[in-house]
Amino acid sequence: MIIILIGILVGAVLGLRFQVFVLVPVSCGALAIVVVEGIARGDGLVQLALALAGTAIALQVGYALGSVVGSLEAARVDHGKASRPTSAGISGSV
Helix, strand or coil: CHHHHHHHHHHHHHHHHCCHHHHHHHHHHHHHHHHHHHHHHCCCHHHHHHHHHHHHHHHHHHHHHHHHHHHHHHHHHHHHHHCCCCHHHHHCCC
């Protein structure tokens, strides 16, 4: 459960900062960590497969949420800049 929450948070941070191609190396690293942890705990094949799937899905969901939040933030900032008048347009036409 903790690894899924961490995966969502890491995915959200990646979604805010990077392009989608960053998910490939991060997913490979996360899956390697999950495999080592599962083997160390003595998990069976089914538990290991579920942990791998949950981690990959958590990273992707977090990335999607981070991308949406980043897009909404960028739209809010762009909208705020476009609606403000500038002093250069006012003083230059007299």
